Amino acid sequence: MKSYMARPAQVERRWHLIDAEGQTLGRLATEIARLLRGKNKPQYTPHVDTGDFVVVVNAEKVAVTGKKAEQKVYYRHTGRPGGLKETSYEVMLERKPTEILRKAVKGMMPRTRLGRQQFRKLKIYAGPEHPHEAQNPQPYEVR
Numbered sequence: 001m002k003s004y005m006a007r008p009a010q011v012e013r014r015w016h017l018i019d020a021e022g023q024t025l026g027r028l029a030t031e032i033a034r035l036l037r038g039k040n041k042p043q044y045t046p047h048v049d050t051g052d053f054v055v056v057v058n059a060e061k062v063a064v065t066g067k068k069a070e071q072k073v074y075y076r077h078t079g080r081p082g083g084l085k086e087t088s089y090e091v092m093l094e095r096k097p098t099e100i101l102r103k104a105v106k107g108m109m110p111r112t113r114l115g116r117q118q119f120r121k122l123k124i125y126a127g128p129e130h131p132h133e134a135q136n137p138q139p140y141e142v143r
Contacts, residue, residue, distance in 0.1 A: 004043065004045075005045050005048070006043045006044075006045040006048045006050050007048070008048055008049065010043075011038075011043070011048070011049070011050050013051075013052055013053060013121075014052045014053070014138065015052065015053045015054075015055065015132065015135045015136065015137035015138065016035055016052055016053070016054050016055065016137060016138060016139075016140040017055050017057065017130075017137035017138060017139050017140060018031075018032065018054060018055070018056045018057070018139075018140050018142060019056075019057055019058055019128075019139075020056050020057065020058045020059050020061060020062045020101065021058040021061040021062075022061065022063055023062055023063065023142055024062075024063055024064070024065060025062050025063065025064050025068075025100065025101065025104055026104065027142070028062060028101070028104075028142055029101065029104035029105045029107075029108055030108060031142045031143070032054050032056065032101075032105050032122065033105055033108035033109055035051060035052050035054050035140070036051045036052070036054055036105070036109065036118045036119065036121055036122055037050075037051050037109070037110075037118055038050030038051035038052065038118075040052075047114065049114060049117055049118055051118050051121060052121070053121045053122075053123070053135070053137070054121065054122050054123065054140075055123045055125070055130050055132050055137045056101060056122070056123070056124045056125065057125050057127065057128050057129070057130055058125075058126075058127065058128055059097055059098045059100070059101045059124050059125060059126050060093065060097035060098075060126040060127070062100065062101055064089065068089060069089055069090060070088075070089075070090070071089075072088070072089035073086050073087070073088055073089070074086065074087045074088075074089070074092055074099075074103065097126045098124040098125065098126050101124055102122070102124055105119070105122060106119060
């Protein structure tokens with residue numbers, strides 16, 4: 001018996017709409033990563049992009065547990081000597097609320113060409129509106 005391997009032309013892509021309001025950041029990010037990679041489908045193939053598109057609304061209302069709101073720090077480096085910059089969770093939530101969820105999901109994706117291709121199917125919006133009504137995204141209930 002041969003193993004089934006999905007072909008890129010055969011993959012059926014769906015659009016999912018996720019409301020992040022009140023959801024825990026890490027649990028939401030893992031579910032989004034699963035959908036982007038296609039691991040929720042029976043035809044999942046590790047080397048083929050079988051994932052779906054994911055539209056996340058209300059990203060600014062995502063919840064964190066414990067003292068993460070005061071203690072969590074995001075780091076980035078400019079590439080110059082002494083160029084390590086840090087931003088607290090509170091400042092990041094105020095300035096770029098979508099980046100919090102984007103960074104959480106990106107950390108759960110593979111660090112390969114395929115992972116970057118799958119990550120491009122993620123659309124995050126701070127408020128309740130999004131420009132993807134034409135794609136008719138179906139509401140997805142996060143467990």
